[in-house]
Amino acid sequence: MEDKLLVLKDKFGVNVCGEGGEYETFTLDSPLFRKRLRVVEKTCVNHSEDAFAPVSYLRLEVNLEDKDVPESATQAELLRLHNVADLSPDTQLGILTSADPDGDIYPDPLVYRVTSSNPKVILDRLGDGWIEIEDIQGVGTNPKECTISAFNSLKEELSKLNTDLTCLVRINVYIDDMNNYADVNAEYVKN
Numbered sequence: 032m033e034d035k036l037l038v039l040k041d042k043f044g045v046n047v048c049g050e051g052g053e054y055e056t057f058t059l060d061s062p063l064f065r066k067r068l069r070v071v072e073k074t075c076v077n078h079s080e081d082a083f084a085p086v087s088y089l090r091l092e093v094n095l096e097d098k099d100v101p102e103s104a105t106q107a108e109l110l111r112l113h114n115v116a117d118l119s120p121d122t123q124l125g126i127l128t129s130a131d132p133d134g135d136i137y138p139d140p141l142v143y144r145v146t147s148s149n150p151k152v153i154l155d156r157l158g159d160g161w162i163e164i165e166d167i168q169g170v171g172t173n174p175k176e177c178t179i180s181a182f183n184s185l186k187e188e189l190s191k192l193n194t195d196l197t198c199l200v201r202i203n204v205y206i207d208d209m210n211n212y213a214d215v216n217a218e219y220v221k222n
Contacts (some may be wrong), residue, residue, distance in 0.1 A: 043212040057091070062113035063106055068093040150188050164188050174211040178218035196222055
Protein backbone atom coordinates (compact mmCIF):
# COMPACT_ATOMS: atom_id res chain seq x y z
CA MET A 32 0.00 0.00 0.00
CA GLU A 33 2.86 2.37 0.81
CA ASP A 34 4.11 2.38 -2.79
CA LYS A 35 0.62 3.35 -4.02
CA LEU A 36 0.43 6.19 -1.46
CA LEU A 37 3.83 7.45 -2.60
CA VAL A 38 2.55 7.57 -6.19
CA LEU A 39 -0.42 9.68 -4.95
CA LYS A 40 2.04 11.89 -3.07
CA ASP A 41 4.04 12.52 -6.24
CA LYS A 42 0.97 12.98 -8.44
CA PHE A 43 -1.27 15.08 -6.16
CA GLY A 44 0.97 16.27 -3.31
CA VAL A 45 -0.89 14.07 -0.80
CA ASN A 46 0.79 13.56 2.59
CA VAL A 47 1.04 9.77 2.97
CA CYS A 48 0.50 10.06 6.75
CA GLY A 49 -2.82 11.80 6.06
CA GLU A 50 -1.64 15.11 7.53
CA GLY A 51 -3.93 17.89 6.37
CA GLY A 52 -6.65 15.38 5.51
CA GLU A 53 -6.47 12.70 8.15
CA TYR A 54 -7.24 9.11 7.27
CA GLU A 55 -10.12 8.43 9.58
CA THR A 56 -11.64 5.58 7.60
CA PHE A 57 -10.14 2.61 5.86
CA THR A 58 -12.68 0.69 3.78
CA LEU A 59 -12.13 -3.05 3.75
CA ASP A 60 -15.18 -4.02 1.68
CA SER A 61 -17.96 -2.38 -0.29
CA PRO A 62 -20.66 -3.44 -2.76
CA LEU A 63 -18.53 -1.70 -5.40
CA PHE A 64 -15.45 -3.83 -4.66
CA ARG A 65 -14.79 -6.98 -6.69
CA LYS A 66 -12.45 -8.19 -3.91
CA ARG A 67 -12.28 -7.48 -0.17
CA LEU A 68 -9.34 -6.69 2.10
CA ARG A 69 -8.75 -8.90 5.14
CA VAL A 70 -6.53 -7.43 7.89
CA VAL A 71 -3.78 -9.87 8.82
CA GLU A 72 -1.76 -7.64 11.14
CA LYS A 73 -1.94 -4.05 12.38
CA THR A 74 0.64 -1.85 14.10
CA CYS A 75 0.35 1.72 15.35
CA VAL A 76 3.51 3.65 14.43
CA ASN A 77 4.32 6.96 16.14
CA HIS A 78 5.62 9.30 13.46
CA SER A 79 6.04 12.33 15.72
CA GLU A 80 6.15 12.60 19.51
CA ASP A 81 5.06 16.26 19.45
CA ALA A 82 3.26 16.99 22.76
CA PHE A 83 0.66 19.27 21.14
CA ALA A 84 -0.05 17.40 17.92
CA PRO A 85 1.40 13.90 17.89
CA VAL A 86 1.21 12.14 14.55
CA SER A 87 0.76 8.39 14.30
CA TYR A 88 -0.29 6.07 11.56
CA LEU A 89 -1.70 2.61 11.41
CA ARG A 90 0.38 0.17 9.40
CA LEU A 91 -1.85 -2.60 8.08
CA GLU A 92 -0.88 -5.87 6.52
CA VAL A 93 -3.83 -7.00 4.42
CA ASN A 94 -4.68 -9.87 2.11
CA LEU A 95 -6.80 -9.45 -0.97
CA GLU A 96 -9.67 -11.95 -1.02
CA ASP A 97 -11.99 -12.90 -3.84
CA LYS A 98 -15.72 -12.25 -3.55
CA ASP A 99 -18.49 -14.19 -5.22
CA VAL A 100 -19.14 -11.56 -7.93
CA PRO A 101 -18.51 -11.63 -11.68
CA GLU A 102 -15.08 -10.18 -12.53
CA SER A 103 -16.50 -8.35 -15.55
CA ALA A 104 -19.43 -6.72 -13.67
CA THR A 105 -19.78 -2.96 -14.04
CA GLN A 106 -20.23 -0.79 -10.95
CA ALA A 107 -23.96 -0.48 -11.68
CA GLU A 108 -24.22 -4.29 -11.92
CA LEU A 109 -22.30 -4.71 -8.64
CA LEU A 110 -24.72 -2.34 -6.93
CA ARG A 111 -27.72 -4.25 -8.27
CA LEU A 112 -26.19 -7.53 -7.03
CA HIS A 113 -26.24 -6.03 -3.53
CA ASN A 114 -29.72 -4.48 -3.96
CA VAL A 115 -28.34 -0.96 -4.05
CA ALA A 116 -29.92 0.79 -7.01
CA ASP A 117 -28.95 4.41 -6.46
CA LEU A 118 -26.36 5.97 -4.17
CA SER A 119 -27.61 9.56 -4.40
CA PRO A 120 -28.20 11.22 -0.99
CA ASP A 121 -31.82 12.01 -1.83
CA THR A 122 -32.53 8.37 -2.75
CA GLN A 123 -30.90 7.11 0.43
CA LEU A 124 -32.91 9.61 2.52
CA GLY A 125 -36.07 8.35 0.79
CA ILE A 126 -35.17 4.77 1.75
CA LEU A 127 -34.70 5.78 5.39
CA THR A 128 -37.97 7.72 5.43
CA SER A 129 -39.98 4.90 3.85
CA ALA A 130 -38.46 2.34 6.25
CA ASP A 131 -39.43 4.48 9.24
CA PRO A 132 -42.50 6.61 8.31
CA ASP A 133 -43.16 7.68 11.93
CA GLY A 134 -39.54 8.68 12.60
CA ASP A 135 -39.32 6.29 15.56
CA ILE A 136 -36.12 4.52 14.51
CA TYR A 137 -34.21 7.10 12.50
CA PRO A 138 -34.23 10.76 13.52
CA ASP A 139 -34.74 13.33 10.79
CA PRO A 140 -31.40 13.39 8.97
CA LEU A 141 -29.46 16.60 8.64
CA VAL A 142 -28.62 17.35 5.03
CA TYR A 143 -25.98 19.98 4.40
CA ARG A 144 -25.58 21.53 0.99
CA VAL A 145 -23.10 24.34 0.51
CA THR A 146 -25.10 27.12 -1.06
CA SER A 147 -24.14 30.14 1.01
CA SER A 148 -21.48 32.55 -0.11
CA ASN A 149 -21.54 34.32 3.26
CA PRO A 150 -19.37 32.95 6.05
CA LYS A 151 -21.19 31.97 9.23
CA VAL A 152 -19.43 32.77 12.52
CA ILE A 153 -20.43 30.80 15.62
CA LEU A 154 -19.04 32.17 18.87
CA ASP A 155 -18.62 29.92 21.88
CA ARG A 156 -21.30 27.40 20.85
CA LEU A 157 -20.64 25.08 23.80
CA GLY A 158 -19.40 27.65 26.30
CA ASP A 159 -15.80 26.51 25.94
CA GLY A 160 -14.41 29.58 24.15
CA TRP A 161 -14.06 28.05 20.67
CA ILE A 162 -15.02 29.95 17.54
CA GLU A 163 -16.24 28.24 14.38
CA ILE A 164 -16.32 29.82 10.94
CA GLU A 165 -18.30 27.93 8.31
CA ASP A 166 -19.19 28.31 4.61
CA ILE A 167 -16.05 30.04 3.38
CA GLN A 168 -15.90 29.57 -0.36
CA GLY A 169 -13.19 30.43 -2.78
CA VAL A 170 -14.12 32.29 -5.93
CA GLY A 171 -12.02 32.23 -9.08
CA THR A 172 -11.45 30.70 -12.46
CA ASN A 173 -8.97 28.05 -11.28
CA PRO A 174 -8.07 26.17 -8.08
CA LYS A 175 -5.23 28.56 -7.19
CA GLU A 176 -7.48 31.64 -7.40
CA CYS A 177 -10.23 29.88 -5.43
CA THR A 178 -7.85 28.87 -2.64
CA ILE A 179 -6.36 32.38 -2.40
CA SER A 180 -9.88 33.83 -2.33
CA ALA A 181 -11.01 31.41 0.41
CA PHE A 182 -8.01 32.24 2.60
CA ASN A 183 -8.55 35.97 2.07
CA SER A 184 -12.17 35.55 3.23
CA LEU A 185 -11.05 33.52 6.23
CA LYS A 186 -8.41 36.12 7.15
CA GLU A 187 -11.05 38.85 6.87
CA GLU A 188 -13.43 36.99 9.21
CA LEU A 189 -10.63 36.29 11.68
CA SER A 190 -9.59 39.95 11.59
CA LYS A 191 -13.13 40.98 12.62
CA LEU A 192 -12.64 38.74 15.67
CA ASN A 193 -9.22 40.30 16.45
CA THR A 194 -7.34 37.12 15.64
CA ASP A 195 -5.49 35.54 12.72
CA LEU A 196 -4.47 32.25 11.07
CA THR A 197 -1.90 31.51 13.79
CA CYS A 198 -4.76 30.77 16.21
CA LEU A 199 -6.46 28.15 14.04
CA VAL A 200 -6.73 24.62 15.34
CA ARG A 201 -8.37 22.96 12.33
CA ILE A 202 -9.44 23.72 8.77
CA ASN A 203 -11.69 21.44 6.72
CA VAL A 204 -11.12 21.83 2.99
CA TYR A 205 -13.55 20.33 0.50
CA ILE A 206 -12.24 19.81 -3.02
CA ASP A 207 -14.58 19.16 -5.93
CA ASP A 208 -12.07 17.19 -8.00
CA MET A 209 -8.91 15.38 -6.85
CA ASN A 210 -7.21 16.57 -10.03
CA ASN A 211 -7.22 20.01 -8.35
CA TYR A 212 -5.62 18.77 -5.11
CA ALA A 213 -2.02 19.67 -5.95
CA ASP A 214 -2.95 23.24 -6.96
CA VAL A 215 -5.13 23.74 -3.87
CA ASN A 216 -2.51 22.23 -1.56
CA ALA A 217 0.26 24.40 -3.06
CA GLU A 218 -1.67 27.52 -1.97
CA TYR A 219 -2.91 25.98 1.28
CA VAL A 220 0.61 25.35 2.62
CA LYS A 221 1.53 29.01 2.04
CA ASN A 222 -0.96 30.00 4.71
